[in-house]
């Protein structure tokens with residue numbers, strides 16, 4: 012997979028209030044002798060208008076961190092904030108509403124509905140919530156993601172990369188405070204993966220979105236402005252303006268097993 016263009020990591024708007032943050036966030040699974048501490052007193056702030064990648068060895072807590080930040084999983088202790096809302100104080104219904112209104116998700120599996128067209132998939136969350144999309148914003152998202160000539164196609168008529176671009180558009184269209192992407196290129200060949208990463212990058216640079224992406228792929232992480240490295244449930248390192256090589260080198264320090272560049 013080709014790396015990002017040189018200008019991709021120029022976004023350094025670090026002074027805005029964080030889009031999300033965790034304070035002393037711990038998450039334990041199970042109890043007693045079999046308890047696993049997946050997150051161990053994590054403090055982290057996700058800067059608004061930036062692209063943050065989360066990396067770390069298998070089992071280091073990446074998915075757990077993302078799920079807790081997104082309100083999909085409950086903290087055992089500590090605080091999680093999205094903007095100025097503290098998630099651990101919310102009841103189930105408030106949490107569901109907050110996720111619907113303020114968070115967008117992109118998963119490894121594209122999770123598109125097969126019987127709906129690309130356009131219908133993009134506007135589905137708003138339709139369910141009874142909200143009309145902002146027409147100008149919808150047009151801008153479609154244009155940014157290069158989907159203008161694919162809107163009438165059903166998922167099986169689209170390539171994997173195009174399907175994932177539809178999923179990114181669906182995440183963007185409600186203008187969420189932040190988008191969480193969990194291995195968004197895991198099911199794509201390297202060219203389509205690069206394309207989707209380029210569009211996630213554009214959504215930050217051109218649409219001022221905030222993106223948090225979990226990935227194993229140093230090349231994918233190089234599209235981000237910042238990489239956070241997890242090990243044993245703690246943030247142990249961070250890298251600004253990453254390159255695939257600098258990410259790989261940090262990964263090797265954390266996990267001596269051979270890592271791949273995602274180009275294979």
Ligand SMILES: Nc1ncnc2c1ncn2[C@@H]1O[C@H](COP(=O)(O)OP(=O)(O)OP(=O)(O)O)[C@@H](O)[C@H]1O
Pocket residue numbers: 040041047048049067068069070071072073074075076
């Ligand atoms: N539902 C669960 N029940 C019990 N243990 C869990 C559960 N989910 C995660 N864990 C444990 O918590 C730790 C962190 O898991 P997590 O999935 O967050 O790691 P990860 O870095 O995302 O891993 P991978 O890269 O393999 O997806 C691991 O030890 C895992 O086995």
